[in-house]
Amino acid sequence: MLLRKKLSREIPLFVMLTPAVVLVLVYAYAPMVGIVMAFQRVLPGKGIFGSPWVGLDNFAFILRMPNILQVLWNTIRIAGLKAAAGVVVPVTVALMLNNVTSQAFKRTVQTIIYLPHFLSWVILAGIFIDILSPSEGVVNHILGLVGIPPIFFLGNDKVFPWTMVVTDVWKSFGFGAIVYLAALTDIDPTLYEAAVMDGASRRQQTRHITLPGISGTIIMLSTLSLGNILNAGFDQIFNLYSPLVYRTGDIIDTLVYRIGIANYQYGVATAVGLFKSVVSLLLIGIAYKLAAKWADYRIF
Amino acid sequence: MNERIVKLPFFENLLNLAVLALLGLLCAFPIVHTLALSFSSASAAASGRVAIWPVEFTTQAYxxxxxxxxxxxxxxxxxxxxxxxxxxxxxxxxxxxxxxxxxxxxxxxxxxxxxxxxxxxxxxxxxxxxxxxxxxxxxxxxxxxxxxxxxxxxxxxxxxxxxxxxxxxxxxxxxxxxxxxxxxxxxxxxxxxxxxxxxxxxxxxxxxxxxxxxxxxxxxxxxxxxxxxxxxxxxxxxxxxxxxxxxxxxxxxxxxxxxxxxxxxxxxxxxxxxxxxxxxxxxxxxxxxxxxxx
Incomplete structure (x- = not known):
């Protein structure tokens, strides 16, 4: 009796979940079933039920692709550099903002540096393609004034990965600083008072109070970014790259797009995507375990 | 609100503010520059004379x-x-x-x-x-x-x-x-x-x-x-x-x-x-x- 009463009390909860469950089954779980395409030669119009099985042929094809290791390395390199810069710059900026005594100045700077986070990479690509152009861009114009020859930021494959890192930091450092700033304001002010009593210098305060105070947040966010090591930023790179910079700028996601959407090799593209999903899942699993251990982080 | 007890020494404070202001300008500049370009004449844009203010103001592009x-x-x-x-x-x-x-x-x-x-x-x-x-x-x-x-x-x-x-x-x-x-x-x-x-x-x-x-x-x-x-x-x-x-x-x-x-x-x-x-x-x-x- 009690059980039935309990169940009837739970019915509205199931009703609330139903539309979302259906949606997620169709658009998130059904594509997971579609992964079988990685083991098929997908024929146009036949779909996953009519196409022939080819075992691991698609994976063998990928391994024979001359640029596959390069693409993997490009992905890890760009994502790794972004992750590192994505911790260092926001932490530094948060520390600097925390030193500002004028609230008006602080708020003005924050308002400006948060904004790029909310602009899409299509808009930002439009802006960067213009200002970074070697012939008419304002950046090279300024460099020219101090005697530096034009740099082809988006067309030189030695410079391109760095352009990606810098423009990504430009877009995200302000918003990234919010979390660290919040952690800084959570530090117990009496710690500083005690330190001042003991005659601690400013630098000593930073070293022994401020940094330990936010280290939990730093460890947590850098560990979690491990799960993104194969996400080098599709939106950004897709909108800014060109065949000129494939050597250093082509990443897994852009490769999947070109193989799958542009060349209709569904089987091969799915196989590459599967590889990425599996590796990412493993890394996320490790990252969450580590974050739980080191920073006591839980999602729920 | 937690304010640091010791204020930064004068010059360090100045440097801190200057770097932050520079970061703010770096974030704002590309956006302001785009706005200025959009209201400038084609010839002014082509000759690289536009920085942060429209040159030869026109709404032609819009x-x-x-x-x-x-x-x-x-x-x-x-x-x-x-x-x-x-x-x-x-x-x-x-x-x-x-x-x-x-x-x-x-x-x-x-x-x-x-x-x-x-x-x-x-x-x-x-x-x-x-x-x-x-x-x-x-x-x-x-x-x-x-x-x-x-x-x-x-x-x-x-x-x-x-x-x-x-x-x-x-x-x-x-x-x-x-x-x-x-x-x-x-x-x-x-x-x-x-x-x-x-x-x-x-x-x-x-x-x-x-x-x-x-x-x-x-x-x-x-x-x-x-x-x-x-x-x-x-x-x-x-x-x-x-x-x-x-x-x-x-x-x-x-x-x-x-x-x-x-x-x-x-x-x-x-x-x-x-x-x-x-x-x-x-x-x-x-x-x-x-x-x-x-």
């Missing part, structure tokens, strides 16, 4: 852009997807966040459903299977392709569920004592107390819908169904000659491609700039809530 039916149409599609998509996002977020915010005693299947949704963030079928499913469900080239497949923002669900859980239990218990069911507790007790996070999430999904470009690009076959960001992607970033009409080609001879690009980019930014003041008021609280709870 006239050209706003007379372009394709641009206007895609702008309308973007507005439509925000007006339809964002409320649907919020409705589903609320309906999922509530059950997941219950205790295990109250909802025994809670953990199962939590993982059911969370797994879709951790693992996905990848681009191609996702595309195939959307094609199988008949959404290709349909407006609803921009709305339905992404209608449940799982990350927002996590934020809202955590927020619901931080509301004192006594309030719900009192309501339950008076005979309130789950629907009443959700709509009469929790939601009225949650408006700051609801405002934050609404602004997030609004911005997300406005900024989406990839779904439009691959799910719409005909460019006249593109939302604005997909349209800009094909016209400004990755110009496809097939997209240009004869009128465009003729006019582009007369006015600068560069200033019209700037004008289109700026128009696409305007809605974000309009919601930004509201956004900024709430997102700091929202981000703190999500990132460092408990």
């Amino acid at each position: 006239q050209f852009v706003l007379e372009n039916p394709a641009f206007i149409k895609s702008f309308g599609i973007s507005i439509a997807r925000v007006l339809v998509g964002a409320p649907l996002n919020m409705l589903l977020t609320i309906l999922v966040a509530y059950p997941l915010s219950r205790s295990k005693a109250e909802f025994r299947a809670r953990d199962f459903f939590a993982w059911f949704f969370l797994l879709t963030v951790l693992f996905s079928g990848g681009l191609i299977p996702w595309y195939m499913v959307i094609r199988q469900t008949g959404l290709i080239d349909k407006f609803w392709a921009l709305i339905i497949p992404g209608a449940l923002p799982v990350f927002n669900v996590i934020l809202l569920a955590n927020s619901f859980r931080s509301i004192p239990k006594e309030l719900e218990e009192a309501a339950a004592m008076d005979g309130a069911g789950h629907w009443t507790i959700l709509f009469r007790v929790l939601l009225p107390l949650s408006w700051p996070i609801l405002a934050t999430l609404t602004l997030f999904v609004t911005v997300a819908h406005w900024n989406s470009w990839f779904d439009g690009l691959i799910l719409m076959n005909s460019p006249d169904k593109y939302p604005l960001q997909s349209y800009l992607q094909t016209v400004v970033i990755n110009p496809d000659p097939r997209m240009l009409t004869e009128r465009d080609l003729a006019l582009l001879q007369l006015i600068s491609n560069r200033t019209t690009r700037a004008a289109q980019i700026f128009i696409a930014m305007v809605p974000i700039l309009l919601v930004y003041p509201f956004l900024q008021r709430y997102f700091t609280a929202g981000v703190k809530l999500g990132a460092i709870k408990g």
Whole structure:
């Protein structure tokens, strides 16, 4: 009796979940079933039920692709550099903002540096393609004034990965600083008072109070970014790259797009995507375990 | 508010302020420069005389852009997807966040459903299977392709569920004592107390819908169904000659491609700039809530 009463009390909860469950089954779980395409030669119009099985042929094809290791390395390199810069710059900026005594100045700077986070990479690509152009861009114009020859930021494959890192930091450092700033304001002010009593210098305060105070947040966010090591930023790179910079700028996601959407090799593209999903899942699993251990982080 | 006890020495303080001001300028400059370009004459833009202020002020680029039916149409599609998509996002977020915010005693299947949704963030079928499913469900080239497949923002669900859980239990218990069911507790007790996070999430999904470009690009076959960001992607970033009409080609001879690009980019930014003041008021609280709870 009690059980039935309990169940009837739970019915509205199931009703609330139903539309979302259906949606997620169709658009998130059904594509997971579609992964079988990685083991098929997908024929146009036949779909996953009519196409022939080819075992691991698609994976063998990928391994024979001359640029596959390069693409993997490009992905890890760009994502790794972004992750590192994505911790260092926001932490530094948060520390600097925390030193500002004028609230008006602080708020003005924050308002400006948060904004790029909310602009899409299509808009930002439009802006960067213009200002970074070697012939008419304002950046090279300024460099020219101090005697530096034009740099082809988006067309030189030695410079391109760095352009990606810098423009990504430009877009995200302000918003990234919010979390660290919040952690800084959570530090117990009496710690500083005690330190001042003991005659601690400013630098000593930073070293022994401020940094330990936010280290939990730093460890947590850098560990979690491990799960993104194969996400080098599709939106950004897709909108800014060109065949000129494939050597250093082509990443897994852009490769999947070109193989799958542009060349209709569904089987091969799915196989590459599967590889990425599996590796990412493993890394996320490790990252969450580590974050739980080191920073006591839980999602729920 | 926690203020550092010792103020920075004079010169260090000055340096600190100067570097921060410089960072602010670095963030603002590309945007201001684009605005200046869009209001400058073609010849001024071409000769590199524009920095942060329009040179030979003209609204020619805007006239050209706003007379372009394709641009206007895609702008309308973007507005439509925000007006339809964002409320649907919020409705589903609320309906999922509530059950997941219950205790295990109250909802025994809670953990199962939590993982059911969370797994879709951790693992996905990848681009191609996702595309195939959307094609199988008949959404290709349909407006609803921009709305339905992404209608449940799982990350927002996590934020809202955590927020619901931080509301004192006594309030719900009192309501339950008076005979309130789950629907009443959700709509009469929790939601009225949650408006700051609801405002934050609404602004997030609004911005997300406005900024989406990839779904439009691959799910719409005909460019006249593109939302604005997909349209800009094909016209400004990755110009496809097939997209240009004869009128465009003729006019582009007369006015600068560069200033019209700037004008289109700026128009696409305007809605974000309009919601930004509201956004900024709430997102700091929202981000703190999500990132460092408990």
